[in-house]
Amino acid sequence: MANATKLTPMMQQYQAVKDQYPDAFLMYRLGDFYELFNEDAIKGSQILELTLTSRNRNSKDPIPMCGVPHRAVQNYVDILVDRGYKVAICEQMEDPKLAKGMVKRSVTQLITPGTRTESGVENAKNNNYLTALVYDDQTKQYGFAYAELSTGELKTSQLGTVDTIINEALSLQTKEVVVDAKVSDALVQRFTKLGILVSHQDEIKSMAETSYLTEGLPSAVQKRSVAILLTYITETQKRDLAHLQRAVAYEPSAFLKMDHNSQYNLELTQNIRTKKKSGTLLWLLDNTKTAMGGRKLKRWLVRPLIDRQTITNRQNAVAELLNHYFERSQLTDALVKVYDLERLAGRVAFGSVNGRDLIQLKTSLDQIPQIKYCLGQLDQKILGPIDAHLEPVDDVSRLIEAAIVDEPPISVTEGGIIKDGYSHQLDQYRDAMQNGKQWLAELETRERKATGINNLKIGYNHVFGYYIEVTKVNLGKLPKDRYQRKQTLTNAERFSTPELKERESLILEAQEKSKSLEYELFVEVRDQVKKSIQRLQRLADAVSTLDVLQSFANVSEEYRLVRPELNDAHDLEIIDGRHPVVEKVMGRQSYVPNDVKMNSDTNVLLITGPNMSGKSTYMRQLALTVVMTQIGCFVPAKSAKMPIFDQIFTRIGAADDLISGESTFMVEMKESNQALQQATPNSLILFDELGRGTATYDGMALAQSIIEYVHNYIHAKTLFSTHYHELTALDQELAQLKNVHVGASEKNGELVFLHKVEPGAADKSYGIHVAKIAGLPAPLLQRADVILKDLEAHASPIESQPQATLAATPKPAPASKSGDADGQLALFAEPDRTPRTEPMSKNDQRILNELAQTDLMSLTPMDVMNRVYEWKRRLKK
Ligand SMILES: Nc1ncnc2c1ncn2[C@@H]1O[C@H](COP(=O)(O)OP(=O)(O)OP(=O)(O)O)[C@@H](O)[C@H]1O
Numbered sequence: 069m070a071n072a073t074k075l076t077p078m079m080q081q082y083q084a085v086k087d088q089y090p091d092a093f094l095m096y097r098l099g100d101f102y103e104l105f106n107e108d109a110i111k112g113s114q115i116l117e118l119t120l121t122s123r124n125r126n127s128k129d130p131i132p133m134c135g136v137p138h139r140a141v142q143n144y145v146d147i148l149v150d151r152g153y154k155v156a157i158c159e160q161m162e163d164p165k166l167a168k169g170m171v172k173r174s175v176t177q178l179i180t181p182g183t184r185t186e187s188g189v190e191n192a193k194n195n196n197y198l199t200a201l202v203y204d205d206q207t208k209q210y211g212f213a214y215a216e217l218s219t220g221e222l223k224t225s226q227l228g229t230v231d232t233i234i235n236e237a238l239s240l241q242t243k244e245v246v247v248d249a250k251v252s253d254a255l256v257q258r259f260t261k262l263g264i265l266v267s268h269q270d271e272i273k274s275m276a277e278t279s280y281l282t283e284g285l286p287s288a289v290q291k292r293s294v295a296i297l298l299t300y301i302t303e304t305q306k307r308d309l310a311h312l313q314r315a316v317a318y319e320p321s322a323f324l325k326m327d328h329n330s331q332y333n334l335e336l337t338q339n340i341r342t343k344k345k346s347g348t349l350l351w352l353l354d355n356t357k358t359a360m361g362g363r364k365l366k367r368w369l370v371r372p373l374i375d376r377q378t379i380t381n382r383q384n385a386v387a388e389l390l391n392h393y394f395e396r397s398q399l400t401d402a403l404v405k406v407y408d409l410e411r412l413a414g415r416v417a418f419g420s421v422n423g424r425d426l427i428q429l430k431t432s433l434d435q436i437p438q439i440k441y442c443l444g445q446l447d448q449k450i451l452g453p454i455d456a457h458l459e460p461v462d463d464v465s466r467l468i469e470a471a472i473v474d475e476p477p478i479s480v481t482e483g484g485i486i487k488d489g490y491s492h493q494l495d496q497y498r499d500a501m502q503n504g505k506q507w508l509a510e511l512e513t514r515e516r517k518a519t520g521i522n523n524l525k526i527g528y529n530h531v532f533g534y535y536i537e538v539t540k541v542n543l544g545k546l547p548k549d550r551y552q553r554k555q556t557l558t559n560a561e562r563f564s565t566p567e568l569k570e571r572e573s574l575i576l577e578a579q580e581k582s583k584s585l586e587y588e589l590f591v592e593v594r595d596q597v598k599k600s601i602q603r604l605q606r607l608a609d610a611v612s613t614l615d616v617l618q619s620f621a622n623v624s625e626e627y628r629l630v631r632p633e634l635n636d637a638h639d640l641e642i643i644d645g646r647h648p649v650v651e652k653v654m655g656r657q658s659y660v661p662n663d664v665k666m667n668s669d670t671n672v673l674l675i676t677g678p679n680m681s682g683k684s685t686y687m688r689q690l691a692l693t694v695v696m697t698q699i700g701c702f703v704p705a706k707s708a709k710m711p712i713f714d715q716i717f718t719r720i721g722a723a724d725d726l727i728s729g730e731s732t733f734m735v736e737m738k739e740s741n742q743a744l745q746q747a748t749p750n751s752l753i754l755f756d757e758l759g760r761g762t763a764t765y766d767g768m769a770l771a772q773s774i775i776e777y778v779h780n781y782i783h784a785k786t787l788f789s790t791h792y793h794e795l796t797a798l799d800q801e802l803a804q805l806k807n808v809h810v811g812a813s814e815k816n817g818e819l820v821f822l823h824k825v826e827p828g829a830a831d832k833s834y835g836i837h838v839a840k841i842a843g844l845p846a847p848l849l850q851r852a853d854v855i856l857k858d859l860e861a862h863a864s865p866i867e868s869q870p871q872a873t874l875a876a877t878p879k880p881a882p883a884s885k886s887g888d889a890d891g892q893l894a895l896f897a898e899p900d901r902t903p904r905t906e907p908m909s910k911n912d913q914r915i916l917n918e919l920a921q922t923d924l925m926s927l928t929p930m931d932v933m934n935r936v937y938e939w940k941r942r943l944k945k
Pocket residue numbers: 650654658659660661662677678679680681682683684685686823824
């Protein structure tokens with residue numbers, strides 16, 4: 069950086085501002101441009117594709133510079149903020165023409181990824197959450213808070229572990245987290261790795277006017293997290309935040325827990341390939357008519373309920389709306405006309421509403437009576453509570469109706485906003501302007517007569533004001549004395565007369581006064597509306613809930629969804645269930661419905677079947693049905709009995725955690741571990757081909773021991789798909805495990821997928837067939853066939869791999885498959901796989917019995933080693 073003493077006064081001013089915002093791009097207003105200097109200019113010119121120039125080009129230290137026109141600044145700010153940068157807007161605080169010396173400048177707003185509110189139509193159904201995190205080393209607890217600036221939503225929670233924090237942050241899709249100094253560097257780095265901008269704010273500014281926002285919060289860390297968040301918001305926004313709602317404390321455990329990976333794998337709100345909404349459950353369920361309804365649906369989807377009564381309430385409402393087609397369609401007709409009340413209320417608070425926003429607000433409010441009328445036709449026991457929250461706020465509607473014209477301009481300072489008859493003074497100015505116009509028309513007629521020039525006309529422009537225009541050919545006809553030349557064009561000249569000049573100033577004065585009076589009146593109306601922000605927010609809340617429920621009803625009708633029956637008995641029975649998104653994409657005719665039956669006597673379904681047969685689809689189908697049930701929606705099935713799950717764990721697909729730089733297998737093991745550590749008997753676990761990411765034996769051994777562990781110790785409802793056919797023999801050992809398989813058949817050597825899930829294990833894996841479908845070279849496939857036959861003939865080591873289980877109380881060894889008594893032992897013995905023909909000795913029999921009675925889970929690996937060593941020694945005898 070150049071030496072400060074050599075800087076021009078302007079650059080000194082710049083540098084002083086920049087020093088306050090070292091981590092932001094500083095957009096520095098110079099006349100009609102915002103300029104970036106130095107490092108900002110070099111980096112900014114690359115990102116924004118601007119030409120890099122320099123100031124003091126001829127000096128020894130030219131200063132890199134680039135600029136954007138002030139009218140277009142928003143686009144450039146958006147690009148930078150989208151990329152995760154902060155942008156400080158530095159304005160001229162006085163009119164440069166009137167300023168003595170340096171024009172005063174200061175930063176009016178710091179726009180950051182989490183505080184941005186000006187977002188386009190495509191963001192209407194998304195929230196932009198700013199989050200904050202503080203740590204208390206006494207209680208070892210974190211306070212976590214989040215706010216949505218455009219709607220005023222403010223929530224906080226107390227969290228105990230880093231994993232839950234990361235999960236919350238990812239679920240909210242926050243782009244920025246504000247942390248205090250006690251949050252560890254390691255955690256800061258994790259946020260950064262996840263692409264979340266970390267901002268530091270350690271000091272809390274006392275804010276008398278916002279202190280009510282934190283009233284009644286249950287813990288000190290929660291209060292502090294909200295206070296840090298509010299301080300950061302006030303420091304950066306420098307504007308009125310009257311619409312922020314009182315902070316609400318929430319408990320993540322009050323919702324169905326799904327870690328971020330599961331949300332991602334199940335494609336609830338964004339699809340895995342493009343990260344967009346298309347092809348997701350949200351995409352399927354979103355029939356909301358308002359932007360705020362759309363945002364609420366998204367929130368519900370990532371936070372399904374666990375409270376049976378609330379789920380039932382939602383179901384009742386969906387059923388009632390579903391059964392009343394006529395009222396429902398009247399309701400949706402009204403909802404379509406409701407604009408984004410939440411964000412309109414936010415803009416009212418910020419002072420950034422214009423006339424069009426107010427008309428949108430009024431149009432929205434005008435729908436409330438119709439909405440209430442529709443609800444009045446429905447069962448009040450069910451919809452009464454929503455109806456009660458729909459307060460019309462018609463005083464605001466009446467005010468806007470009286471004050472604002474039906475089609476106001478975008479600008480609030482150029483006039484044309486306020487209705488005639490609203491202000492006597494304004495009407496007078498308007499009369500004067502109107503009279504003036506009348507007078508001008510008369511003048512035109514008079515002058516035409518006096519000069520005999522028929523195409524003489526009176527016009528107006530910003531620079532020269534009112535003029536009389538005469539074409540060049542007619543100039544000779546003009547009287548010399550009265551006409552004073554103002555402007556010369558190619559074909560005409562423009563003049564004024566003393567009479568016209570006098571009138572002009574009267575008209576312009578009336579115009580000027582009328583414009584500024586209109587602005588004053590507009591601000592008065594806006595301030596009046598501001599007093600109703602809380603009522604508007606309550607209304608928005610009720611309308612958006614209703615919108616989501618009608619969306620569920622519409623979707624239920626369209627996709628033939630049924631109301632799931634809830635039970636507390638761990639019974640799960642879905643008849644003819646479907647994966648709603650796959651079904652929608654492939655068409656109703658082609659989708660094969662499937663049952664899922666897991667009553668209290670079944671905890672694990674082991675799913676086998678060829679590649680591509682539909683194993684993952686079947687598992688996802690169940691998870692989506694659970695989510696749909698617990699958000700209160702109906703589900704894709706002929707009938708469904710559902711328990712209420714507390715958590716969902718998934719290990720599906722190969723979602724490599726590229727960011728953390730861990731291998732697929734490592735991620736797989738970590739995710740499995742999460743499930744094993746945290747799942748309860750009320751949880752749902754989906755393991756898709758667990759273990760395939762490592763050597764066959766390791767993979768299979770892990771898969772089996774994980775199944776046994778889940779079966780014996782966790783008792784969570786678990787779906788486990790696998791290509792290890794050997795595992796299917798586990799149903800002999802594990803009472804609550806059932807085999808199912810997805811059918812396929814061979815026709816003339818071609819594989820036909822049936823997509824039907826049937827009881828029992830698959831007889832065959834059709835890997836080579838699938839490879840053929842994928843178009844691998846024929847000689848390669850023939851060779852694979854030969855190798856396979858050879859392996860099968862020699863009973864591959866895997867096939868003869870014996871079954872030993874971790875069962876807490878092992879049942880007698882099964883006679884089926886390879887799991888005979890010898891087999892059991894072989895896992896612990898030398899790899900001697902020759903079948904025994906001699907009858908067993910007493911000694912051997914005793915060892916076997918001991919083995920059968922050994923509870924492996926209660927032993928350390930060392931104990932096991934010792935025992936095996938001992939058995940081997942006795943066997944040798
Ligand atoms: N019930 C169904 N009805 C009709 N088509 C289905 C059904 N289930 C799955 N499919 C189709 O089969 C394709 C493959 O399904 P899926 O990915 O679930 O197979 P998979 O058995 O898990 O395969 P792999 O073992 O290779 O992972 C799906 O993309 C879908 O098009």
